[in-house]
Amino acid sequence: MINVRALTTTGAVRGGATLLAIALLAGCSSSNPASVAPSVALSSPSAAPSVVASATPSPTVASPASASPSVAVGPLALCLKPSDTVDCAVPAGTYTTAPITPSIMFTIGDGWRNDIAWPDGGEISRNGTSFGWFSGLRPSTPDAVVLKTGTGVDQLIAHLRTIKGFTVGPVSAATLGGVAGKQVDVSSNDKEDNWIFVTKISGIGMRPDDRIRMMFFAHEGSVIMIGLESKPATFDAAVAATQSVLDSIRWN
Numbered sequence: 001m002i003n004v005r006a007l008t009t010t011g012a013v014r015g016g017a018t019l020l021a022i023a024l025l026a027g028c029s030s031s032n033p034a035s036v037a038p039s040v041a042l043s044s045p046s047a048a049p050s051v052v053a054s055a056t057p058s059p060t061v062a063s064p065a066s067a068s069p070s071v072a073v074g075p076l077a078l079c080l081k082p083s084d085t086v087d088c089a090v091p092a093g094t095y096t097t098a099p100i101t102p103s104i105m106f107t108i109g110d111g112w113r114n115d116i117a118w119p120d121g122g123e124i125s126r127n128g129t130s131f132g133w134f135s136g137l138r139p140s141t142p143d144a145v146v147l148k149t150g151t152g153v154d155q156l157i158a159h160l161r162t163i164k165g166f167t168v169g170p171v172s173a174a175t176l177g178g179v180a181g182k183q184v185d186v187s188s189n190d191k192e193d194n195w196i197f198v199t200k201i202s203g204i205g206m207r208p209d210d211r212i213r214m215m216f217f218a219h220e221g222s223v224i225m226i227g228l229e230s231k232p233a234t235f236d237a238a239v240a241a242t243q244s245v246l247d248s249i250r251w252n
Helices: 153-160 231-247
Strands: 003-007 013-015 022-023 087-092 093-096 104-108 111-116 121-126 130-136 171-178 179-187 193-198 204-206 211-219 222-230
Touching: 104 222, 104 231, 130 231, 153 179, 153 193, 153 222, 171 211, 211 231, 222 231
Parallel strands: 003 022
Antiparallel strands: 003 013, 022 204, 087 111, 093 104, 111 121, 121 130, 130 222, 171 179, 179 211, 193 204, 211 222
């Protein structure tokens, strides 16, 4: 699950982070860093009791339809707002990542929660697995100082290989929604780097014992990273369980 970390205008870090670290720059949020509440298990909605029509004298009055849980259709907006500090349950349905550019649509089942929904990135999570999307990435030092090493797909992947103590797997082709890109698995092992990439208002990092499949796509003049995160011990199962979400992705 992604937590929130805040930066001051001088780059000093405030707050804490686990796994992927996300930050708001001063001036783009309130003076106090936002915090994400612990995940709360989502219970399935229960069906309301059906209403049985009884015979009535003429004229006949139609009985109300029985209520039942419905699956949201979309694309819908995610439930979280940029100013929210508590995650929210996301019903099954099809959602859009707009206003992030370029935006995607994806379809999920039950049990997901929306942890982040910002103009440059967002995330949903379920059972220890996180699915996120981020745009405008720039390579960064561990102190959140932007590096001028390039922001293309190949340059962003090359930056991952400079992080001391991390294991970066081989690059392979990735295609989501008909758009071709490149993917790489990154393991933090027993190290951490809180600011691997930064954007205009946020940043991405990794805590120890974390693994993320980072998928990079150059589309409509921008680069977007779609990430799938879990603990190394459960990573393969997490990828398999989330494959249907990846397969559902369409570009707006």
